[in-house]
Amino acid sequence: QVQLQESGPGLVKSSETLSLTCTVSGDSLKSRGRFWGWIRQPPGKGLEWVASMYDGGTTYYNPSLKSRVTMAVDTSTSQLSLKLKSVTAADTAVYYCARHSPNCGGDCYFDFWGQGTRVTVSS
Amino acid sequence: DIQMTQSPSSLSASVGDRVTITCRASQGISNYLAWYQQKPGKVPKLLIYAASTLQSGVPSRFSGSGSGTDFTLTISSLQPEDVATYYCQKYNSAPLTFGQGTKVEIK
Numbered sequence: 001q002v003q004l005q006e007s008g009p010g011l012v013k014s015s016e017t018l019s020l021t022c023t024v025s026g027d028s029l030k031s032r033g034r035f036w037g038w039i040r041q042p043p044g045k046g047l048e049w050v051a052s053m054y055d056g057g058t059t060y061y062n063p064s065l066k067s068r069v070t071m072a073v074d075t076s077t078s079q080l081s082l083k084l085k086s087v088t089a090a091d092t093a094v095y096y097c098a099r100h101s102p103n104c105g106g107d108c109y110f111d112f113w114g115q116g117t118r119v120t121v122s123s
Numbered sequence: 124d125i126q127m128t129q130s131p132s133s134l135s136a137s138v139g140d141r142v143t144i145t146c147r148a149s150q151g152i153s154n155y156l157a158w159y160q161q162k163p164g165k166v167p168k169l170l171i172y173a174a175s176t177l178q179s180g181v182p183s184r185f186s187g188s189g190s191g192t193d194f195t196l197t198i199s200s201l202q203p204e205d206v207a208t209y210y211c212q213k214y215n216s217a218p219l220t221f222g223q224g225t226k227v228e229i230k
Binding site for chain 2: 037039046047048049052060062063096101103104107108109110111113114115116
């Protein structure tokens with residue numbers, strides 16, 4: 001069974017950089033055709049796709065966040081990472097990592113999700 | 124970018140009622156449409172993909188239909204455990220936009 005577990009600082013100061021990691025088990029980040037993503041959900045609001053990384057390291061970012069966000073994969077530790085710089089209160093959210101289903105061969109729906117990590121940006 | 128619009132934003136129905144949620148894409152996305160269920164305080168769960176394919180383990184009272192720009196999620200007989208917010212998501216190409224969600228409650 002694929003499992004994902006996010007970890008993060010919980011509290012970040014405004015204008016600083018948010019760094020999150022996601023540890024994957026039950027699947028291999030090295031496997032061909034494995035794609036991974038991040039989604040966030042502000043308190044009381046809907047889901048917002050943040051970023052995805054595809055086979056070979058190609059990354060796609062939400063256009064509204066593109067200038068501030070970086071996603072990476074470390075296959076040696078089976079971890080995904082997400083960095084979001086110059087955070088504001090609007091970046092306060094639960095951040096989820098998730099696996100794209102391997103059925104599509106590219107852009108795909110998310111079939112496994114982590115439990116999410118709550119991030120609050122303080123002034 | 125393609126926008127995804129769900130309607131209604133919320134609904135209240137009785138146990139046993141048939142419930143329909145609509146998702147409209149601002150441009151055609153073929154059948155690259157997924158539906159998720161998020162119960163209060165929980166992680167989103169995949170219900171349907173490819174517009175109409177039920178994810179393994181999802182009760183058969185859930186169904187999806189549509190293609191192109193108009194899609195529906197139907198709960199044939201609403202159950203108390205179906206209280207949740209439902210989201211559609213397009214995945215034909217990035218950005219992988221979600222709809223704004225439809226909150227389903229029991230009357």
